[in-house]
């Protein structure tokens with residue numbers, strides 16, 4: 643295998659493992675309980691997604707988003723708070739568009755900024771996550787010391803590149819991390835503003851193909867808001883959902899259980915006729 647091909651395979655594997663940590667670990671398993679995973683699999687999966695922030699506050703924010711979608715109480719509603727705040731400013735409470743843009747482009751530096759500044763788990767601020775208290779590892783990495791320790795482990799590939807002065811690989815990794823972060827951020831900004839709707843919802847959620855491709859299926863956001871407890875987000879015909887394919891594999895391997903999805907009757911009831 644040529645070195646270029648090896649680098650390409652490593653980057654894709656890294657993108658997928660971090661992405662699935664967020665989409666399947668943080669979002670579909672912890673937030674919506676759309677499937678069950680054993681702790682031996684769930685903990686490493688969630689740890690891979692740690693760049694998205696401390697997991698329990700992430701779950702708390704996302705549950706608030708679903709409870710108050712596109713209202714002033716929504717943590718990130720682009721129609722209310724503006725595109726850049728909804729895209730990434732809300733993590734740190736910054737509204738200046740240039741500051742938001744620089745943060746969006748900060749790549750791996752976001753790990754360090756987040757470790758220092760992102761709100762972490764407290765029982766008061768995350769009162770809607772009582773069900774996650776039973777996971778001691780999640781509580782540990784959601785509090786400041788455990789979160790910082792986890793983030794430092796995530797920075798190791800960049801530190802190694804710097805130590806060996808491999809600036810070419812560092813640049814490729816930087817670009818990959820920027821893509822990873824902004825794919826996730828676009829779910830909160832782009833897919834509450836632009837795209838089509840396949841199902842009836844009371845909010846502005848939209849399905850957006852290119853966001854879905856980069857975010858491993860999360861861009862089918864209108865479908866997700868219509869059926870939030872479904873493990874499958876690509877619910878309309880032709881909606882490729884890579885996270886769902888991964889969940890199906892886990893179910894076949896008997897790692898995932900209690901996988902939830904709507905039945906055809908429920909889908910048809912909410913389906914918008916073109």
Ligand SMILES: [Zn+2]
Nearest residue numbers: 707847863867
């Ligand atoms: Zn949403």
Ligand SMILES: [Zn+2]
Nearest residue numbers: 704708866870
């Ligand atoms: Zn959700």
